[in-house]
């Protein structure tokens with residue numbers, strides 16, 4: 001390691017450990033208070049459409065096939081076959097070997113193709129393999145890369161290693177946007193969530209994302225609140241806006257709306273667009289569609305009415 005790198009590593013550690021500690025009770029109380037807010041029916045209709053447009057419609061199963069990805073893309077292009085006014089989700093998120101299938105199915109639609117990379121979900125692979133994974137996804141046409149951080153290195157305090165990997169993956173992304181998954185369910189404390197958020201942003205993340213969806217707990221409101229505070233404070237300090245993506249375990253309209261309230265009350269209205277806020281979910285869209293239909297018609301369509309998401 002060069003002297004410059006050692007100095008950089010020391011500065012990074014001092015910076016991350018100099019961040020104010022998170023008041024655990026305060027954060028949990030605030031998240032619970034915001035979650036209890038009710039919103040008017042007229043605002044609910046708007047919120048549902050906003051949430052649909054912020055979904056990263058995801059399939060990340062070992063058993064995924066080109067056929068399943070094509071079906072998911074068809075759903076993204078026309079979420080409700082009977083209602084062309086329903087907005088499209090922001091992106092379809094798949095494993096890197098299926099990016100080409102999604103790119104082909106979505107071309108010209110404006111729906112982005114996101115790909116997990118860097119040995120998702122564990123992140124356990126040599127950097128060369130992570131970069132190759134990233135480049136393969138970008139070459140296949142991915143607009144967005146969802147990378148995982150090396151939680152082992154982070155928890156061992158090797159922040160420089162995590163920083164360097166993120167920076168290298170960002171470079172490999174070229175024009176593709178980089179979402180950095182912190183896997184907050186493995187980070188143990190809110191202080192670590194705050195540190196990992198700042199580390200990722202300083203290393204070049206375009207988005208910070210809570211979870212892979214493969215570890216429990218996945219997204220939670222308090223963790224997302226800490227991340228929203230981080231992007232707000234990072235923007236105030238640097239002028240650069242970073243997006244936030246809670247992902248994993250978000251399945252109901254009620255939950256999705258709670259996240260939107262949290263964004264509005266923490267980072268502010270500027271973040272309430274698909275450019276700066278996403279919800280990663282494999283099975284939220286249908287509930288949003290059912291609630292949307294219920295608000296419009298007063299009739300609740302059962303889950304069988306919509307195609308699987």
Ligand SMILES: O=C[C@H](O)COP(=O)(O)O
Nearest residue numbers: 213247248249280281282
């Ligand atoms: O990034 C998105 C997550 O993998 C989706 O998780 P989920 O299946 O719990 O919705």
